[in-house]
Amino acid sequence: MKKYWAIFKIQLLNRMAYAGDLIIQSLTIILFMWIFMQLWKTTYHSTSQDTLNGLTLHDTMWYLMMAETIMLSKPRLSRTIAATVKDGSIAYLLNKPYHFILYQLSIGVGDLAARTLFNLLSGSIIVWILVGPPPDPRGWPLVIVAFMLGWLIDFCLNTLIGLAAFASEEIAAFEWIYSKFLLLLGGVLIPLDFLPPFLRSVSMALPFAYTVYGPARLFVDPTLERFAGLVSMQLIWLLTLGLFTLFVFNKASSRLAINGG
Amino acid sequence: MAVIKVSNLKKVFSSKRKSAGLQGSLRSLIRPEYQLVDAVNDISFEMESGELLGFIGPNGAGKSTTIKILTGILFPSSGDAEVLGYVPWKQRQKLAFHIGTVFGQRPQLWYHLPAIDTFYLFGKIYELEDREVRKRIGFLAEAFEIQEFLETPVRKLSLGQRMRCEVAASFLHSPKLLLLDEPSIGLDVVAKQRIRDTVRQMNELEGVGVLLTSHDAGDIEALCSNVIIINHGKIAYRDKVSNLKRHYLTSKLVEVRYAEQVPAGFHIAGTDTLKVGHYGVKLKFDTLQTPVESVIAELAKSGSLVDVTISDPSLEEVIRVIYGEAAA
Numbered sequence: 001m002k003k004y005w006a007i008f009k010i011q012l013l014n015r016m017a018y019a020g021d022l023i024i025q026s027l028t029i030i031l032f033m034w035i036f037m038q039l040w041k042t043t044y045h046s047t048s049q050d051t052l053n054g055l056t057l058h059d060t061m062w063y064l065m066m067a068e069t070i071m072l073s074k075p076r077l078s079r080t081i082a083a084t085v086k087d088g089s090i091a092y093l094l095n096k097p098y099h100f101i102l103y104q105l106s107i108g109v110g111d112l113a114a115r116t117l118f119n120l121l122s123g124s125i126i127v128w129i130l131v132g133p134p135p136d137p138r139g140w141p142l143v144i145v146a147f148m149l150g151w152l153i154d155f156c157l158n159t160l161i162g163l164a165a166f167a168s169e170e171i172a173a174f175e176w177i178y179s180k181f182l183l184l185l186g187g188v189l190i191p192l193d194f195l196p197p198f199l200r201s202v203s204m205a206l207p208f209a210y211t212v213y214g215p216a217r218l219f220v221d222p223t224l225e226r227f228a229g230l231v232s233m234q235l236i237w238l239l240t241l242g243l244f245t246l247f248v249f250n251k252a253s254s255r256l257a258i259n260g261g
Numbered sequence: 262m263a264v265i266k267v268s269n270l271k272k273v274f275s276s277k278r279k280s281a282g283l284q285g286s287l288r289s290l291i292r293p294e295y296q297l298v299d300a301v302n303d304i305s306f307e308m309e310s311g312e313l314l315g316f317i318g319p320n321g322a323g324k325s326t327t328i329k330i331l332t333g334i335l336f337p338s339s340g341d342a343e344v345l346g347y348v349p350w351k352q353r354q355k356l357a358f359h360i361g362t363v364f365g366q367r368p369q370l371w372y373h374l375p376a377i378d379t380f381y382l383f384g385k386i387y388e389l390e391d392r393e394v395r396k397r398i399g400f401l402a403e404a405f406e407i408q409e410f411l412e413t414p415v416r417k418l419s420l421g422q423r424m425r426c427e428v429a430a431s432f433l434h435s436p437k438l439l440l441l442d443e444p445s446i447g448l449d450v451v452a453k454q455r456i457r458d459t460v461r462q463m464n465e466l467e468g469v470g471v472l473l474t475s476h477d478a479g480d481i482e483a484l485c486s487n488v489i490i491i492n493h494g495k496i497a498y499r500d501k502v503s504n505l506k507r508h509y510l511t512s513k514l515v516e517v518r519y520a521e522q523v524p525a526g527f528h529i530a531g532t533d534t535l536k537v538g539h540y541g542v543k544l545k546f547d548t549l550q551t552p553v554e555s556v557i558a559e560l561a562k563s564g565s566l567v568d569v570t571i572s573d574p575s576l577e578e579v580i581r582v583i584y585g586e587a588a589a
Contacts, residue, residue, distance in 0.1 A: 003388065014374055091367075
């Protein structure tokens with residue numbers, strides 16, 4: 001495992017070489033949170049209620065901060081993997097003694113760590129100013145576990161989309177569909193608590209909710225019961241998608257044709 | 262002992278074909294057409310331990326595909342290959358511990374970080390002890406004369422400096438076999454020579470076998486003892502480099518530019534004048550009959566020289582001659 005830890009560290013260093021760029025990118029979340037605040041303040045005001053579907057304005061804003069952090073911090077792995085397939089550079093990643101998927105995972109975590117740090121900082125500052133302090137810090141260790149498991153599910157889905165380049169060369173369409181699924185059924189745009197019951201049950205039966213909604217909702221309601229329910233579903237999805245990803249990778253690499261000679 | 266054994270290796274790629282224009286695109290969407298390309302077509306060869314083997318051929322000849330099969334990246338369509346006792350495509354990761362690779366067109370160093378960071382990363386990837394890595398980096402830094410810029414971000418290095426770091430990195434885990442794919446591409450003459458010298462030095466010091474692909478005959482001439490010429494996926498020639506030189510790399514092409522106009526009736530004995538311009542001439546000669554020094558001396562006598570370029574015949578030309586002989 002030492003080699004994957006070293007790959008993670010070097011990618012983190014690589015990202016930090018342009019810390020200024022990361023800081024500027026993280027300013028996006030400030031704009032998003034300010035817009036969300038205007039929208040949700042008006043919504044709560046118009047209903048004259050403090051709580052909607054079990055969430056206060058404070059909960060909703062911290063939920064959205066976490067959901068946006070997850071969404072904005074995700075490295076574009078599918079695009080990176082697809083690019084290595086398209087330009088043939090996958091060949092040069094395969095000739096070292098490591099597993100390609102674990103290599104990409106280590107790179108991804110390195111990217112994720114750097115981006116999450118800055119997004120979380122910028123997002124927290126603005127939301128703290130807008131609605132007050134964050135939820136109970138005792139729940140944060142649980143959120144970190146759920147966040148990582150959620151990211152691993154996303155990693156599998158992204159890798160599968162990236163590997164689709166073996167068959168289709170261009171993956172922009174898959175990527176677009178996936179991001180829209182995350183926006184609507186994953187809880188990026190709106191907490192799933194606000195969806196109609198039918199749509200909500202559809203969302204909860206799909207993996208997208210466990211990458212964004214699950215960890216973000218746990219952040220504002222960090223109970224052990226919610227944690228146990230979430231993590232067990234995350235593990236089921238992770239196992240299923242993880243095995244499927246390995247299967248697809250093994251199939252794809254055996255029929256690898258390198259572009260560019 | 263043979264470190265590489267290849268027999269009847271074949272790799273067929275299937276690539277999609279599309280006629281020009283919108284109609285072609287639509288047709289290819291409904292009924293895609295595929296074309297089969299024999300990238301490597303039934304080649305067999307062996308390479309001995311510690312050998313410096315040149316694998317040359319024009320672009321698209323199948324050199325890189327063969328190297329990729331030998332590193333385990335590509336599965337062959339048929340045939341057998343063994344590298345250091347491993348079947349590459351079945352035991353890719355095990356084999357990777359014992360071979361080093363440099364692909365001139367694809368850097369392996371991390372672009373935004375100093376090369377030393379990649380060296381330490383490779384130390385971890387190849388599962389070496391930290392102490393061992395430090396010692397090895399010290400040795401390689403000296404051998405490749407890269408101490409000065411080992412801590413400079415790779416993006417700030419010149420191409421020559423970067424390639425020296427690339428090749429040094431591939432020696433970090435003391436491989437038994439080094440596969441160099443076009444290591445000198447885009448380099449100037451001095452940088453090329455430095456890379457060749459250090460690779461030869463490492464071969465002598467550590468007995469590492471080197472399989473070098475290039476489309477530059479000069480690389481092979483300077484570095485290798487044996488050569489395989491591959492063209493259209495087939496082996497066209499396999500012999501000692503000394504024989505290749507004796508038979509096919511005997512001519513030189515010289516281009517000269519003068520400060521004044523070229524004198525009328527310009528001719529140098531023992532050379533063929535290919536072109537005479539107002540200020541420049543281009544000629545060809547056989548080094549077995551006319552020594553380089555005498556041609557240069559004669560050229561200097563004809564006027565004040567501004568520029569002289571001496572080059573080998575192109576590989577395409579050599580291959581043409583080899584095929585011509587085979588046909589005859």
